[in-house]
Amino acid sequence: MKNFKYIRLLPVLFIWLLPVLCTFPGRLDAQTSDQDYRVPLAGVLAEVESRYGVDLVYREEQIEGLSLTGAFWRFRPDFRETMQNILLPFDLFLVHQEGDTYRIKPYRYPEMSPEDGKALLQHLSGLYGNRTEWEQRKSELRECMFRALDLSPLPPYPGSAPIVSNPRKRDGYTIENIAIETLPGLYVCGSLYKPARIRGRIPVILCPNGHFETGRYNPDQQYRCASLARMGAMAISYDLFAYGESLLQFTPEDHHRSLAMRVQVLNSLRILDYLTSLDYADLQRVAITGGSGGGSQSMLITALDDRIRVSVPVVMLSSFFAGGCPCESGLPVHLCGGGTSNPEIAAMAAPRPQLVVSDGGDWTREVPEVEFPFLQWIYGFYGREDLVRNVHLPGEGHDYGPSKREAMYAFMAEHLALDPGKVKDKNGNLDESNCTIEPREEMLVFGRNGENLPGNAIRDFSTLERIFPYHPPGEAGDTGRRYIPGPYTRKIAVCDWMILKRQKAGAFDRAKQIGADGLEVDMGGLGQRPTFDNHLFDPVVRKQFLDKSRGLGIEISSIAMSGFYAQSFPTREGIERILDDCINTIMLMGVKTAFLPLGVEGDLVKYPERREAVVERLKLAGQKAEAAGVVIGIETSLDAAGEVALLEEVGSPAIKIYFNFQNPLEAGRDLCEELKILGRDRICQIHCTDSDGVLLENNGRLDMQRVKGTLDEIGWEGWLVIERSRDARNPGDVIGNFGANARYLKSVFK
Numbered sequence: 001m002k003n004f005k006y007i008r009l010l011p012v013l014f015i016w017l018l019p020v021l022c023t024f025p026g027r028l029d030a031q032t033s034d035q036d037y038r039v040p041l042a043g044v045l046a047e048v049e050s051r052y053g054v055d056l057v058y059r060e061e062q063i064e065g066l067s068l069t070g071a072f073w074r075f076r077p078d079f080r081e082t083m084q085n086i087l088l089p090f091d092l093f094l095v096h097q098e099g100d101t102y103r104i105k106p107y108r109y110p111e112m113s114p115e116d117g118k119a120l121l122q123h124l125s126g127l128y129g130n131r132t133e134w135e136q137r138k139s140e141l142r143e144c145m146f147r148a149l150d151l152s153p154l155p156p157y158p159g160s161a162p163i164v165s166n167p168r169k170r171d172g173y174t175i176e177n178i179a180i181e182t183l184p185g186l187y188v189c190g191s192l193y194k195p196a197r198i199r200g201r202i203p204v205i206l207c208p209n210g211h212f213e214t215g216r217y218n219p220d221q222q223y224r225c226a227s228l229a230r231m232g233a234m235a236i237s238y239d240l241f242a243y244g245e246s247l248l249q250f251t252p253e254d255h256h257r258s259l260a261m262r263v264q265v266l267n268s269l270r271i272l273d274y275l276t277s278l279d280y281a282d283l284q285r286v287a288i289t290g291g292s293g294g295g296s297q298s299m300l301i302t303a304l305d306d307r308i309r310v311s312v313p314v315v316m317l318s319s320f321f322a323g324g325c326p327c328e329s330g331l332p333v334h335l336c337g338g339g340t341s342n343p344e345i346a347a348m349a350a351p352r353p354q355l356v357v358s359d360g361g362d363w364t365r366e367v368p369e370v371e372f373p374f375l376q377w378i379y380g381f382y383g384r385e386d387l388v389r390n391v392h393l394p395g396e397g398h399d400y401g402p403s404k405r406e407a408m409y410a411f412m413a414e415h416l417a418l419d420p421g422k423v424k425d426k427n428g429n430l431d432e433s434n435c436t437i438e439p440r441e442e443m444l445v446f447g448r449n450g451e452n453l454p455g456n457a458i459r460d461f462s463t464l465e466r467i468f469p470y471h472p473p474g475e476a477g478d479t480g481r482r483y484i485p486g487p488y489t490r491k492i493a494v495c496d497w498m499i500l501k502r503q504k505a506g507a508f509d510r511a512k513q514i515g516a517d518g519l520e521v522d523m524g525g526l527g528q529r530p531t532f533d534n535h536l537f538d539p540v541v542r543k544q545f546l547d548k549s550r551g552l553g554i555e556i557s558s559i560a561m562s563g564f565y566a567q568s569f570p571t572r573e574g575i576e577r578i579l580d581d582c583i584n585t586i587m588l589m590g591v592k593t594a595f596l597p598l599g600v601e602g603d604l605v606k607y608p609e610r611r612e613a614v615v616e617r618l619k620l621a622g623q624k625a626e627a628a629g630v631v632i633g634i635e636t637s638l639d640a641a642g643e644v645a646l647l648e649e650v651g652s653p654a655i656k657i658y659f660n661f662q663n664p665l666e667a668g669r670d671l672c673e674e675l676k677i678l679g680r681d682r683i684c685q686i687h688c689t690d691s692d693g694v695l696l697e698n699n700g701r702l703d704m705q706r707v708k709g710t711l712d713e714i715g716w717e718g719w720l721v722i723e724r725s726r727d728a729r730n731p732g733d734v735i736g737n738f739g740a741n742a743r744y745l746k747s748v749f750k
Contacts, residue, residue, distance in 0.1 A: 039071035110322035117320030144336035157709030173229035190238030193229035203285035210292030226435035258330030291400035303348035351382035361397030493518035526563025568601035622652025633658030640677035
């Protein structure tokens, strides 16, 4: 009996040995179907190491208490397939470290194995093989991304002026603290760096922060923006959501909510809107660069907005990692198109210049062999492989340090016409010593303790959710009527009769001098003639016009029947011939839109009794336009609701509204509310004009920034045609008046 105590310990010993014994299949009765061939995971992994000669690295707590059914039935000749079968039930996955060493990691949705990343790129490569197919894919991705972000359409712009504080001068550059209200009560704060002297138009560079310590106060971030300013650009460094001064409104935990991704995209687009509206901004030289999470922003904003002309994502491009923070992957952008990845998103920049900076110490370690060749292949569709480059630093890690900045400076200098000498010493080495590294307190917009935070500022996340609710695509609240927000195609044209060149080929030269993109060509005088005094039916004249248009790059935006300003559309004899002549001219000139003012005699406010005649003639016009595949845009004296009713009565999709800003302004109506009532699909073109007296930029009753915000909100794009708005002090200065108006409109809308 003295050995009885040892006999009692046998069950305990058996239980302790079970995981070890179970690594030898077939030796225990537990290895039968009665127990579903269940084996502790620790034993399964030990057998894997033995069979395949590998070393598996994992934390003991990851597998503690876990058992696997059908354990050894999951083994396959291929090691990776075996591990996938084993790990998948536990939401674990395998990552190759080096040699025969592999790490087991918890499953995270934005991360996959490098092998799976390569396989995804191979799959994507099979979806398109030429430029046409790629452009179709890109269009579908962009539309889906805006839906995934629930930013289609964009929310209304608050319209408040930026808050600027503490401007200061440094060596060759200036800095000012700036806050932009992107939603009512929501502010994004940043530091705006500019050259000490601004001559002419200068480049714009967005520098979104990554998740580096201290955010935009980080010395690397300050060096970058100050150096770019010294080189001749304005560069803005701005906070992540719920980082920096955003913490006056939210908590650090709020940064890890999915809405952070949506807010950060909106913030970048609003910042881009503001900076490109400045009269010294060069809209042809707009760039973005950021590291880590800022690299994610750089790729995504470039994919979404064609205003970005140069992109430099740093230490972020990876086929197997989409960004571990919800601000990078918290919304289903990467699920678009049946599944996409950051290389495909980065490829959406093509053929715009792009530099990818990668290193050997993070998930960008395989860029030269995997992701970069994919980008080169896409750029090859445009014959511009030279415009995408990779600087790989195999001995470096995850940062935006000096060597990475040096590569970026050279690329920006090349493609934005900046001065690279401003960041070099006499030996040609990187020199950022003229940049001042400021303390955090000096960079604050709202004061050291947030004492200057505006009174309307949101103070908690629940308020943000209430004013900015997220509607996933296809769920309740998602109307399905979605438009793709910016970058909108909005071009500026002038009327040939207003620049004193009615039906003259010289109107194209004058439009070029004015700085317009296009010309609205008139049908000629009407008077008591049976039809317009139209010379465009003459093939010689028509060829002159078309040659001028192509040669000067001045498009024909529309054909105008301006004669009806003074003639009676409801009662004019021979209306069918007149309409036929106009539609035939449109088709001969390769244009899609005609302008038809109902004029004084067709004023349905003054003469409501003429409505029936107007409707009948518009129905006739609609039938003819539909058959020809063109649109006739009408200008009326009705308010927007009245125009909606009129269009419904006419019942033709070929009759739309040619909106004129002057009409609601003269009647005292809210111009922007009128635009919203009409909506995107009822407006074909816009006479972006007011009565003569002052230039558009000096017009106190016409808030063009608010107009732009409204057009963004409803998703409208098209031609903005300047008709009037001449300075009363010098109405005869055609080039001066229309040139000033064209420049102003481009600064706002382009």
